[in-house]
Amino acid sequence: MDIIVCDDEKLAEEGLVSTVRGVMPEAKVLGFTLPADALNYAEKNKPEVAFLDINMREINGLVLAERMKEMNPRINIIFTTGYSAYTSQAMDIHASGYIMKPVTEDKVRRELMDLRYQISSEDPKSDSVKKDINRISGHEIWVRTFGNFEIFIDGEPAQFQYSKTKEFFAYLVDRRGALVSNEEIMDVLWEDRDTQTSHLSYFKNLRTDLFTAFESVDRADVLIRQRGKIGVRKDAFGCDYFDYLESLSKNPDRPVHLPLIADYMSQYSWAELTRGSLQNMLYYRA
Amino acid sequence: MDQTAQMTEQERKISEMKTRLMLSQMQPHFLYNCLNSIYYLCGSDPEKAQQAVADFSDYLRANMDSLGKEGLVPFREELTHVKKYIALEKMRFERGLQVKYDLESDDFEIPVLTLQPIVENAVKHGIEKRPNGGTVTITTEEQDDGILLTVQDDGVGFDVNAPYPANRTHIGIRGVRERIERLEGGQMFIESQIGIGTTVVLKIPLKRLI
Numbered sequence: 001m002d003i004i005v006c007d008d009e010k011l012a013e014e015g016l017v018s019t020v021r022g023v024m025p026e027a028k029v030l031g032f033t034l035p036a037d038a039l040n041y042a043e044k045n046k047p048e049v050a051f052l053d054i055n056m057r058e059i060n061g062l063v064l065a066e067r068m069k070e071m072n073p074r075i076n077i078i079f080t081t082g083y084s085a086y087t088s089q090a091m092d093i094h095a096s097g098y099i100m101k102p103v104t105e106d107k108v109r110r111e112l113m114d115l116r117y118q119i120s121s122e123d124p125k126s127d128s129v130k131k132d133i134n135r136i137s138g139h140e141i142w143v144r145t146f147g148n149f150e151i152f153i154d155g156e157p158a159q160f161q162y163s164k165t166k167e168f169f170a171y172l173v174d175r176r177g178a179l180v181s182n183e184e185i186m187d188v189l190w191e192d193r194d195t196q197t198s199h200l201s202y203f204k205n206l207r208t209d210l211f212t213a214f215e216s217v218d219r220a221d222v223l224i225r226q227r228g229k230i231g232v233r234k235d236a237f238g239c240d241y242f243d244y245l246e247s248l249s250k251n252p253d254r255p256v257h258l259p260l261i262a263d264y265m266s267q268y269s270w271a272e273l274t275r276g277s278l279q280n281m282l283y284y285r286a
Numbered sequence: 287m288d289q290t291a292q293m294t295e296q297e298r299k300i301s302e303m304k305t306r307l308m309l310s311q312m313q314p315h316f317l318y319n320c321l322n323s324i325y326y327l328c329g330s331d332p333e334k335a336q337q338a339v340a341d342f343s344d345y346l347r348a349n350m351d352s353l354g355k356e357g358l359v360p361f362r363e364e365l366t367h368v369k370k371y372i373a374l375e376k377m378r379f380e381r382g383l384q385v386k387y388d389l390e391s392d393d394f395e396i397p398v399l400t401l402q403p404i405v406e407n408a409v410k411h412g413i414e415k416r417p418n419g420g421t422v423t424i425t426t427e428e429q430d431d432g433i434l435l436t437v438q439d440d441g442v443g444f445d446v447n448a449p450y451p452a453n454r455t456h457i458g459i460r461g462v463r464e465r466i467e468r469l470e471g472g473q474m475f476i477e478s479q480i481g482i483g484t485t486v487v488l489k490i491p492l493k494r495l496i
Contacts, residue, residue: 100347104340208388208423215387225390 001027001125001132002047006038006064007080008056016051016080016103023108026132035059042068047075048119048129049096049112051103054081062086065093074117109136139217141237143173146244146259149267153217164189165209170265172223172232173239174274179229188270248281258282316374317346323378338377345370358395361426361435365392368405368424375409382419383409389426394433396490397465403458404437404486412441412484420483432471432491440483446476466490 003020007013010033017031030047032038035058042050050068054061065077076096079086080103090098096116099107113136119129142152149170151158160166171188172180186199189206207230214222222236234242244259261278265271320342327335348367372385405422413420420440427434466472471491478484 100343102340102343104336106340204388208386208425211388212386215389216385220387220389220392 001049001129002045003027003029003049003051004038004041004047005029005031005051006033006035006056006061007031007051007053008033008035008058009053012053012101019103019105020051020108023105023112023136024132026135035064039064039067042075043071046072048117048125049076049078049115051078051080051099051108054079054086054090055083062089062093065095069093076115076117078111112136139219141219141222143237143239143241145170145173145239145241145265146261146263147266149173149265153219158213160213161209162206165206165213167268168206168210169232170268171270172230173241174265174271175231176242176245177231177234179224179226179231181229185230313349319378320374327377334377338374341370341373345374352399355398357397359398361392361394361396361401364396364398364401365424368402371402371406372409372422379409379414379419383413384419384421386421386423387425388423391426391428391433394426394490394492396435396488397469400462400465400488401435401437403462404488407459408437408439408441408484408486411444412439415442416440432489435488435490436485438483438485443478443480443482443484445480446478462488 001024003024005013005016005020007016013031013033017029020027020029030041032041035056038050038052041047050065052061052064056064061079061081065079068075068077077093078097078099079090079095080099080101082101087098094116097111097114099111112133115133119126123129139154142155144150144152149166151166151169158166167189168185171185182200182203186203189203190199211220211223214220219236222233224231224233240259241264247257261275261282264275264278320338324335324338324342327338345367348370372383376383401424405424408422413422423436423438425434425436425438427436463474466474466488469491471489473489475487475489476484477487
């Protein structure tokens with residue numbers, strides 16, 4: 001991806017270039033302190049994204065944006081500014097986004113993941129641009145079910161206050177996005193039905209523990225709560241189990257890479273049902 | 287007083303209230319303490335300093351913007367504001383500040399600047415007074431006629447029957463009560479036990495008639 005940056009303050013310009021490079025190391029990022037140079041470059045090279053400071057002394061960012069859009073109507077303009085007074089003008093220009101200073105990696109990432117103009121698939125750069133965008137994402141969550149069940153947040157195992165919280169989440173994953181009632185979860189986590197009432201407050205602590213863990217990395221979107229039930233949002237995270245099921249359904253006749261079925265959520269006895277059905281799936285495929 | 291004098295008096299009162307609100311939101315004590323921490327972080331942990339400056343600026347901006355806002359904002363927005371505040375408090379506060387969330391629903395609107403002042407109160411008057419710090423838990427529960435938003439802390443608590451000291455935090459909490467009670471069906475309850483903690487419950491009605 002080709003990205004340009006324009007800010008007439010040298011420190012801000014260098015900082016912004018470095019921040020964008022931090023978010024997208026594979027992109028080609030060039031910075032300019034003179035708007036005329038930025039315009040020149042944009043005309044010859046057609047970058048996909050331009051980060052422009054609005055309050056520049058010589059020529060204001062809105063005018064610069066207009067000129068760039070004249071040359072390439074599908075350029076994504078992202079304004080940076082310290083004041084909020086220009087939002088309506090930014091909208092008039094059909095800018096892709098707007099960042100309040102200080103410009104942080106998170107803010108840049110959010111804008112790059114949500115560009116107004118997507119690259120056309122006929123453009124020869126399309127593949128590499130799409131790869132660049134897919135590579136960046138918010139806190140990444142990966143769930144491993146084959147082997148010891150584990151939740152990885154940005155590559156590190158998630159830490160919970162209670163050990164049963166992990167089991168709670170494992171059950172939700174096993175249910176593949178179906179919404180589950182509190183009673184159902186308590187039945188699974190505690191096999192003794194007699195002491196249900198005493199489990200309720202412990203269960204609420206587990207639920208809080210689970211939510212807090214995801215909320216603190218701003219990934220509360222992983223969990224769905226509706227009408228007293230809870231479930232996982234399947235497309236909010238990567239998971240080897242879901243990937244395996246998808247590859248089975250996409251390739252009904254061809255062999256797929258086999259995980260060790262016996263290892264599915266090996267720590268949890270209640271996972272035996274799923275282990276069994278996974279074995280059956282294989283058996284009937286032959 | 288005649289008509290014109292009455293109007294000028296009203297205008298004066300409104301502008302005075304706005305000024306008081308703005309001053310209460312500027313919180314110089316909090317600002318200088320944050321800047322002080324950031325000053326040291328620049329030397330000891332530049333990456334943390336960067337994050338702190340970003341959080342600080344977002345927090346300040348949200349505060350200043352809230353002055354111009356009338357009416358309701360998405361709960362998620364208030365929650366983000368709270369998280370920035372907590373991030374800054376954690377930076378300054380060595381003793382251990384934990385925040386827990388149990389949100390049955392987050393898809394509703396609340397009056398601007400209602401959640402953050404309550405959380406701030408819980409931290410400043412509940413938890414900061416405990417030698418080992420403590421925990422603030424934010425919960426939302428769906429009910430038939432609205433949402434129950436609860437902020438609970440395990441801080442030192444206070445005597446609910448004692449008269450309020452007329453300080454900045456009291457103005458903040460009183461403002462929350464005014465904004466909540468302005469909603470038809472909006473209610474605010476405060477419960478506290480000395481040595482155990484404090485619970486503040488806001489009832490946010492579904493039908494919002496201002």
